[in-house]
Amino acid sequence: MDPLLELAARLSAEHVDTAPERHVGWRADASELRAALGRELSLDGEDGEAVLRELAADAEPGLVMSTSPRYFGFVIGGTLPVARAADWMTVAWDQNAGGYSCSPSMSVVEELAGGWARDLLGLPAHASCGFTTGCQMAHVTGLAVARHSVLGRRGWNAEEQGLNGAPPLRVVVPEDRHITVDAAVKLLGIGLANLRAVACDDQGRVIPSELERELAREPDMATIVTVQAGNVNTGAFEDFAAVCELAHQHDAWVHVDGAFGLWAAATERRRGLVAGVDQADSWATDGHKTLNVPHDCGMVFVRDPDAHIGTIAVDAHYLQRQHGERNNGDWSPDFSRRARATPVYAALRALGRRGVANLVDGMCDRATQFAEILGADPRAEIVNDVVFNQVLVRFGDSDAAVDAVTAGIQQEGTCWASATEWRGRRALRISVSNWATTPEDVERSAAAMLAQVPA
Template sequence: MDELRHLFRRAADHAADYRLSLPERPVGVPVDQAVLNEAFAGPLPDAPTPPERVLAELVTAAEPGLVATAGPRYFGFVVGGASPAATAADMLAAGWDQIAFNAVTSPAAVAAETAAGTWLKELLGIPATASAGFVTGGQAANTAGLAAARHQVLADAGWDVERRGLPGAPAVRVFAGAERHATIDRSLRLLGLGTDALHPVSTGPQGAIDPDALAAALRDAGPGPTIVCLQAGNVNTGACDDLRRACDLVHRHGGWAHVDGAFGLWAAASPATRHLVDGLETADSWACDGHKWLNLPYDTAFAFCARPDVHAAAMSYAAAYLVGSGGAPAGADLTAESSRRARGFAVWAGLRELGRDGVAALVERCCALARRFADGLNAAGFEVVNDVVLNQVLVGFGDDARTDRVVAAVQTDGTCWAGGTTWRGRRLMRISVSNATTTEADVDRSVAAIARLAHGIGGELVH
């Protein structure tokens, strides 16, 4: 027992040392992937290895290849860094080693998800009667929401898709903005609807769906099983669809409105940004990440559904040997996983740590820092091409080739990390401010580094 306690403490110490290094640690450094692979490679030993030695070898092998994604100057992929309480709770979850399948396999895990799900719905303005499935990410959340949508629109057409499958079923039409997230397309593939079912709808100047174009598309399509995928937080610009008007249009045509709100749905948690997602409560299902703006550990996301019975009908299953299955929907009934990690503990802890005011302050601070980023880069002579309404900033540094060189230089420099993207036919730097520990000083330091590197690269700036 003393050996186990010592091992766990050593692991916690390593984790704490790493987290404490983040404010000054290079965010991303060049690494020879072949060398890193070799550090993990080699033959599997025949004899057992003492756990403490295994831990030491893991730390040594991994350290050169760690990217400071949890740090204050990582601005890629709209991800945050797990908060202290949420991280500690996740460590406990690993130690407790619970199966969050149902209340028989872990009463505590289901209780934590139930409580945290209630808080999440309150923060986001989702109806209290909605179901909340704890899934791995936006992909899984969108898939669960669209599975529920597929179930209901086909049931309305007299077709039991869970029993009869899709062969011979009425055709399902799916409408989504031309700038939807790519996980929508993959969900349609996974659900057997296929991307041919998708009808892209034109978007406005900032990438939000055009309500008039949506109205025309629905009118022209006529009656039939219809799903519309809306977006809260364009992955490039942060723009949000007009959810109230769009949901009204969808329901007047007898369709199902699903909202992909991976990060943008958190706008609802702040009075300063809530107007951007006005009407979200009128949708039928919602997808939202916790490991993005809420700063929870990976893999944490949520699939909400206004019709819990439909959610469960699309996702749950029962078997004689699964004691406790088939009751009120909870746990695995609302996801595509059975042997589920008890991620609800970290969600509960992270929400308790922040509180309602803390979540709102986190959203507001990141938005303010994004505007500071935009102002600083504009002042340095670079082109900010989007309206900075949330935490996303798109920056051009001249022609596409020059912009790509600037992005590559920034990623190699290590002061901060930002990714590249293509939006409206242009290559741009995409900056996402989502970390709770990012400060004004971090932004200013990053702006200075980007400007230094950009001005050192040949080519003409276009502003």
């Protein structure tokens, strides 16, 4: 075997094997890491094996064990072993997955993986799929197609004419949306001033009557509505049927931010959370969160494939496109890119439908278990309705106690989670997003959290 690959495999296996019992957070700060990793860039290069060995050793104290079963930070997602291995093969193949002529296999893999995901997510059978770096770029893609369509219906070709002089366009969003929707609106030239925030309930769900009122304010304006399957703090889901009906009455486009929550559709036990989501027009989700494939992997689905390809695709003689097959690059913004659908293909095949359902249910059941253990302790208060994988918990009924517990667990190292603010109060935010988290991991982590509550 190539000695560098062998060494990389050994170093990686050591990392993977020891991750579950390691201190979960980072242990070195940036100045220590600069001192360890920093070097004069040599003139003639260095030995590859030495570079890999030292890189592994020097980076190690600043690595976060985000693949640990007791990592509950943000909504990061663990890594299924088969997906990690498929990702290594993806790197070894180093296919430019952007065009069919660069890699027919990667076009077919992406077509199949996207189709299986669409099916599991309960989306319309004809919806198109693009693979992006993450949900952020899935939003950029979905909202670009939305812009194309709602302006197109008003006789304006946004791709051709740009936005100067275009009909006014608003994006109606939940007050409690994820910030990547704002980033997409900024990048697409729509402008934050054209966001219209709609009030949400105590769980962060759009209040349909408020949405109705906002839509009626400028009833004929070109409109995109965004809603979410899985609020980043509470995990709450919208009333999709109501939202889609109201939006469509106003000829608006509905885009769903389902970064982690859209996967509720894959399990019988939680499918009700996304009832009506298939009525929307575009959907953004991640592979690297709930599905537990490695970063970077997002997916965007669009009800109208013609609008999708019409927004994104470009052509040139040298591209050798006379094949009638899928060009992956027609469905997402990047041109040359890695074959990021391959780990999704491997993960879905290895799990099967029941395996995906168990994956999602396992995370959600562990979140419920956290809420039960912590909620039974008089020093803790569960702040949200735990409907999916997110738990918000306060300690000692004070912001200072929440911050003390957060800092304490991050330093102690049994588990890792970060704090947020919900309705003006600090809360520890626990996101169970890893296939490997067991009931014992939850017990250990809950005990570690309670041990940090100030007396």
